[in-house]
Amino acid sequence: MSSRRIDPLSVQPPADLFGNGPSPSAKDPQGLTFTEGGRRLEVQFQRSARARCTGMYVDPLAKTVTVVAPVLEPMAAVERFVRRKLAWALAAREGLATSRATDAVDIAHAGETLTVAYEPSARARRVALRVDARTGHVKLVVPPRMSREQALEFAQQNAAWIATRLKRRQPPVPFADGAVIPLFDVPHRIRHRSDARGTVWIENGEIHVAGGVEHMSRRVGDWLTARLREHLQPLVREKAARIERPASPFSLRDTATQWGSCSKSGALCFSLRLAFAPSDVVDYVVAHEIAHLVHHNHSARFWALAAKLTAGDLAACKAWLRHHGQSVMRYG
Template sequence: MPAVDKPRAKRRSMPEVSDIHMLNFATRKVPLVFKQNKRAQRIILRLDHGNSSIIVVLPKRTSRDEGKRFALSNKDWIEQHLDQLHEPVPFLHNNIIPILGTPHRISHKPNARGVVWCESEEIHVAGHEEHVSRRVQDWLKVEAKREIEARAYAKAEVVGKKIKKITIRDTKSRWGSCTSEGELAFSWRLIFAPKHVMDYVIAHEVAHLREMNHGPKFWKLCGEICRNMDSARRWLETHGTDLYRYGRF
């Protein structure tokens, strides 16, 4: 088994690289992205769920050719984990994406007036074809913010705390966060998750407004404001990485 690092709560940024090698398998191609890390002691393979690629971390004075040979020597291991690198689902005409867990079809309406609207489990997008992806993503972020804010403020009122600010981001390492100042942040990709999963993530962060820890009191409070906490946690563990596939090309 190759050396593989585990997901961290916070990832350090690495220099951009221009060399991307495609690794061919029977059913698909997977990008190998090479990144230098002076602190690395050995070559490391990492699954990048957000971009459906394999990151090859290269220590100092290690060439990309060496990294490529290392990846090829562990091709069997990569193939065993391909199911974790979901095929991207771009925001394009006729593609299906979940909204709060319910499948919706993207329907391009080039001659329609307006921008984006949803009805009968279809996301209608007006305008030129080249604007469809961006308009769908912008609309999804607005919907995510609306859904998250409504639930977060309601739960904060239940626990007797005030939220200072809510920020919607595109994070890869966590679904939500809470600061001691009462500022909450959430991934807009929660809009794809079932309602009870989004509800749990929001409850988790709101509970931190009273308990800035993961002790027994925290989990008791979290369970009080989220009835399906356990099932939601299991869903995230099993399907969470799937939420990164939507909108990728």
């Protein structure tokens, strides 16, 4: 997790964000607390004879941060290392930092502290700020030729925009007992049925989930994935047949920025979030991606074909995605 390279060491979490697993050589950690600029970070600190330099491990699931230092490393040096990585560690603990994010930075705005993941990208053409509607995490995507100073200045100039987007974000709706989710835009309440056998089923307009409460979220997610696949399969087959193209198998992913995609080889992928969208919108997204099997662009001919393949009003479907698309990111 550190920018420095260390051997895999023993920590309480099973692995850090990069998949480095633990080793049994380090001693039990002790708790330390670091505060700076109003931010507070509790870490599990330990020394190891195998460590060549100080390193940091973060487990976003357990919400733990572990710092491992060589046996003879002065405590003052360890403290300096942690303070340099404080913002990044706080972000990583919440699941913000990724393998592509080199660190995280704090931006002050109107008395608040906004944490932004700094993410260089070889594919990016311009600097961009992205707010994940599901988690509230903010990423600063930086193209290769832009300096760090320029990128951070861009983020600071847009601090008000970040704060506004975060305030507009709707609270998450987990797959828990009593929660209401829109199955193809039709509200269904989730009911936990610990007294019943089976997995998940619909009864009287409610989604009933059997088994232990600890398995509810996973079971509902799996069930929604299966329902979406059943819904998509005939649409893909029918629309592909209309343009005389083979209906190749498609994949489903929990994407935050794309409703669907079509590779140059014809591989189709759809967002799992379509399970919460109206059926006519789902139909449009399928028509859009099937049209890409003929026109791998967004030319006038592409849009004409997409409109022909769409059962409903293409413009209305695009408007729904534009105005309501972010709202479905909060479920699960």
